[in-house]
Amino acid sequence: MKEQSKQSLPGIPTLLAAIALSAATLWLLVGGIQQEDPVRTIAAIVLGVLLTVGLGGFFMVEPNQAAVLSLFGKYVGTVKEQGLRWNNPFFAAKKVSLRVRNFESGKLKVNDLDGSPIEIGAVVVWQVVDSAEAVYNVDDYESFVHIQSEAALRAMATSYPYDQHEDGKISLRSHAAEIAKHLTEEIQERLAQAGVHVIEARISHLAYAPEIAQAMLQRQQASAIIAARTRIVEGAVSMVEMALEQLSARNVVELDPERRAHMVSNLLVVLCGERGTQPVVNAGSLY
Template identity: 65%
Template sequence: MNEKNGFSVNGFVASPVLALLTIGAVKSISIPFQVADLLLIVTAAILILSWAGFFMVQPKQARVLTMFGSYMGTVKETGLRWTIPFFIRRNISLRIRNFESGKLKVNDNQGNPIEIATVVVWSVEDSAKAVFEVDDYESYVSIQSEAALRNLATSYPYDIYEKDEVALRSHPQIISDALSQEVQSRLEDAGVKVIEARISHLAYSPEIANAMLQRQQATAIIAAREKIVEGAVGMVDMALEQLSEKGIVELDEERKAAMVSNLLVVLCGDQNTQPIINAGSLY
């Protein structure tokens, strides 16, 4: 079922017309009643009943019209409107809304238990689908958003374990786009448009939080050490090359090895080195 325009006219135009017709029909009825007056009585009764066809449409809202179980269309024009009084008019909001899920406990694709939550910004795009395709579209949005979040969390790791890997913590924009597509595909049947979906909370579960924090710290230390060693090797190579080119000192292989060892200890050490000055020998 797809949305279509429902029949309605401007209420400010319909009200004076109905007023004139109703007054004219009532004044035309003679007393005592004649046989010809029966048609005027029926006409006046229909005109009086037609006043129940007025309704108001607020900005960013719509009225879904039904009659005898059939969908007759949707009115989105704002202001005072008039339609057939036998239509049942159901109000539905087209405004932008937020849904924030609770903290869900799931496992990432590495099997690590994590806590994750999301915020989904959405609005009704097709009023007919929202009203007739699902029983309660607001409940449908919340349940399907949480289901999409669970599926996303199990598809990615919490953190990067391999090079060029997409992770929940390190690639927020990619994860947000993937979550938006996942939620939109689930809410398409309900006539809902997903404007934005993003992760609002992400953390390891308390029972493994300390262990995973130590793992992150160890990974950071190893990465830092790799950079330090890489820089130290480059500095040692540059020092030996410049000493050789400028002829400052001639070093044999044994002294080069000792110098390399000393420089690496100085450059890669955690603590500041204590210099030792060789003042020469007494003999």
């Protein structure tokens, strides 16, 4: 079922013509009764019935709205010209909004790729692009959009871990753009048959489930501490190496292997310690 354009008459001129015909019908009816002319009377009655039926052909189309027309259950076309329109009075018109709409899903509880329970929610921006598919391919396209979007969000959430444990690996928390693109494609694939175009889909809520939130927080803190310590050690080793090279190059002092090892140990303690060091000054010995 694909959308087909259907021509319709402008409503204002048609309404003026109907008013003129109504006046003519009234004139025929009054004249037929006064002159006792059955032909004029019957003609006026028939014309009045036709005008009454014809009034059912008027319908209103608002901006960014479409009227899906059907004749005794058969789709005949879609009218998108805005304003008052007129068409076959036997056509049934169903209005479909073409405006951009959005909704926020509820907080879904799912398991990520690592099996950890998480809470996730998303905002989906969408609009109807094919009115015929939206009306006839699905029963209720708005409910269809909501349900399928949540199903796509669940499927997407199980494809990625919550946190990035390895460099270059996509995760829900660290790669917002990639996740949004995947989610949009996942929802669009499910809604294509409903004549709906997904403009954007982004995660609006992401958190660990309450039962493991504290444990995962400790895990994140441990990971951060390890990463910081690794960076500190790398910097400390570089500074020690530079200090030894500078002392040797400038001939400041000659260190044997034992004193060199002792100096390296002291420098690493100073550079890697969490607290400020308190040096002990050796003033020499009396003997």
